[in-house]
Every structure is written in structure tokens, then in C-alpha cells.
Amino acid sequence: MTWTIFMLLRATPHWLGHSITERDSIAVDCLAQAGLNDHVSMRFYDAEAFSGTCSDVAVFETTDLAAYYFVIERLRNTPLFAKPYFDVIDIIPALENGHQAFQQAERA
Template sequence: MITVFVLLKTTQEWLRLERSERNRIADSVLSSVLSDSTVTLRMFDAEAFTTNCTDVAMFQAEDMQAFYFTIERLRDSELITRPYFEMVQIIPTIEDGYKAFEKNIPSQS
């Protein structure tokens, strides 16, 4: 399992929309972007704490290809192409990767 954090920044065009319209667009886009059931998404608000990004999307995927295909669908969507959001940074991670590494180190006795 991989976890990827995508730092996003809203555009003024997004902020000018009524909240109900934002929700309608996001729900519609994300349901098609997440059509691969092996990828999940959690969203976190950051705008009150940093100027680097306004939102952090946390994707979890069974494998890198599933994540990649999800990001391709996202990049093709109106959330990015309009643009309503800009992708600031993509940070791939492996949870507790050091533990897996340590299990594979030959014993030094």
C-alpha cells in the first residue's frame, strides 16, 4: 500500500463559486476520478495554517499504477483544467517503510 499526499491550492475562480456549486462539482469529479476502488481519498484543509497550499489530498492506493491512473483522471478533470485547483506538490510515501527495510537487513551477529 502506498500513501501519496498531494498539496493543492485553490484558485480565485473556485472561491468565487457558491459553496453548493463547489460541492456539486467536487462530488461529480471525484466520483469519476476515484472509479478505481483500490484508491481512496481523504481531504484536509490547510488554508488557515500555511500559504503554501490550501488543501492536502491523501490518496491511498494498492499500487503505483492505480494511483497514477487516478491522478491522470484528476488532471483531465475540470478541477485542474478549469483551473479550480493547482497541484503544488506531490509527496509519495510508504508507511513505516523503515520497518520493512529493517526486516530485510541481514543479521549482523
């Protein structure tokens, strides 16, 4: 099963104090350190114009929760979370159409 994990983030003043070019460079370096790979992918969404709770959403996809866990362990040691440039507001793991997989398994 493919897991989708939504990580709700809030940018801190440390992050916002950098220029866009500096932010891009920091993000590239930190994500490289995290070791995203064939087992764990990530997309990034801006939400600040639509939410007072979070400014950004990182969406991870994986079929290997251990690989995801290791990526997050490495990522939390980068300035993105250690400085911190972002606060983690919530993490929501989900299965797309999980009910359908359950129904198929029950029929088998």
C-alpha cells in the same frame, strides 16, 4: 506496501468564486470521473488557516501505483485541474514506517 501520497493544492479564484453548494457538486462530479476505487482511496484536508503555501491537502492511499496513476490521469482532465480550480503545489509520496519494512526485508 501501502503508499500514502500527499498532494498539496492551492485553490484558485475560479474555485473560490463558487458557492459552497456549487463547490460540493463540482467536487462530487470530478471525483466520480476520477474513478476512485478499492485500490485507491482519497481523503481531503483544509489547510488554508495554517499554511500560506497550500490551501488544501489531498491524501491518497494505494497498494497499486499504476491504479493511483490512472486515477490522477483521469482527475487532471476534470475541471478541478483543467479549469483550473486547484493548482498542484507539490506531490509527496511516502511509506508509513518504511524503515521497518526495509529492516524486515533485510533480515529475511
